Amino acid sequence: xxxxxxxxxxxxxxxxxxxxxxxxxxxxxxxxxxxxxxxxxxxxxxxxxxxxxxxxxxxxxxxxxxxxxxxxxxxxxxxxxxxxxxxxxxxxxxxxxxxxxxxxxxxxxxxxxxxxxxxxxxxxxxxxxxxxxxxxxxxxxxxxxxxxxxxxxxxxxxxxxxxxxxxxxxxxxxxxxxxxxxxxxxxxxxxxxxxxxxxxxxxxxxxxxxxxxxxxxxxxxxxxxx
Numbered sequence: 001x002x003x004x005x006x007x008x009x010x011x012x013x014x015x016x017x018x019x020x021x022x023x024x025x026x027x028x029x030x031x032x033x034x035x036x037x038x039x040x041x042x043x044x045x046x047x048x049x050x051x052x053x054x055x056x057x058x059x060x061x062x063x064x065x066x067x068x069x070x071x072x073x074x075x076x077x078x079x080x081x082x083x084x085x086x087x088x089x090x091x092x093x094x095x096x097x098x099x100x101x102x103x104x105x106x107x108x109x110x111x112x113x114x115x116x117x118x119x120x121x122x123x124x125x126x127x128x129x130x131x132x133x134x135x136x137x138x139x140x141x142x143x144x145x146x147x148x149x150x151x152x153x154x155x156x157x158x159x160x161x162x163x164x165x166x167x168x169x170x171x172x173x174x175x176x177x178x179x180x181x182x183x184x185x186x187x188x189x190x191x192x193x194x195x196x197x198x199x200x201x202x203x204x205x206x207x208x209x210x211x212x213x214x215x216x217x218x219x220x221x222x223x224x225x226x
Contacts, residue, residue: 002178005032005156005222009120011041016119018110018143020098020135021052022076022090023196028130028158029123030083030189031182031220037084038185045087045117046080047110049139054095057198071198079195082188087117098138106138111146122147126157126174126223128165147226156222174223183218 006013015036017025025033025046036042051069058068073090080088091109098106114122124143129136140157147155157174165173182189194200 001176003181005123005154005178005180005224006042006121009153012043013041013120014043014045014118015121015123016045016047016114016117018047018049018122018124018139018146020049020125020133020139021095022048022072023052023079023193023199024048024125024136025076025085026079026083026189026192026196028125029220030079030192031185032123032180033083033085034185034188034192035180035182043087043117044083044085045119046083046085046089047113048076048088048090049098049106050093050095050135051076051090052095055199055202057201060201068198072196075196075198079192082192082195089113096135098135098142101138106142107145107149110142111149114146114150114152119147119150120153122152122155122226123222124155124157126159126225128171128173130158130160130173131169132171144225152226154224155226157225159221159223161217161221174225176221177224178222179217179219180222181218182220186218 017029019025033044036044052072053069058065076090125136125140127140159174159176165171
């Protein structure tokens, strides 16, 4: 398994993440983004497709759901600032509504943004969506097609050791081709995750699993698709 997802990519270059919800960037690739912030000649762009208004987090503390998008956008901007993302972008598609968009709309818009930022490497979800969330899967398909349209040199799908897919996620994942050692920035990743405080109201399990996986492996896993 390889460790350098930028091997053979000339600097300066641009790494772009494409995920559907605020907090996906931190859970899935926060350590990798933090590592690249310390690397020379690597510009980081993070694109979030929705403001995540349907997690139900605020209802648990008696706040109106209508405020969730405002709060989650602020959390996203705090998290990406912690990760030292150069260009955080957040769109306003409806949470859980990505599969319902007109055919090709998301693909075209993402491709245009990839061209605009001159993305060399893209990190997103794979067809499994890791959790099977409909937005994760729609994002994965649109981002892969967009990357091909835009001539992106590499695209990596978030992955994990296959036993985690079977035992924890209960789904078949793409086998990892790359494992990025993020032990040196583990604290930064955790701080970025904690910036998404509203989601800890929904469930603390993701944080527990991330912490356990990081302690066991100290890595983020990806499958190269382009």
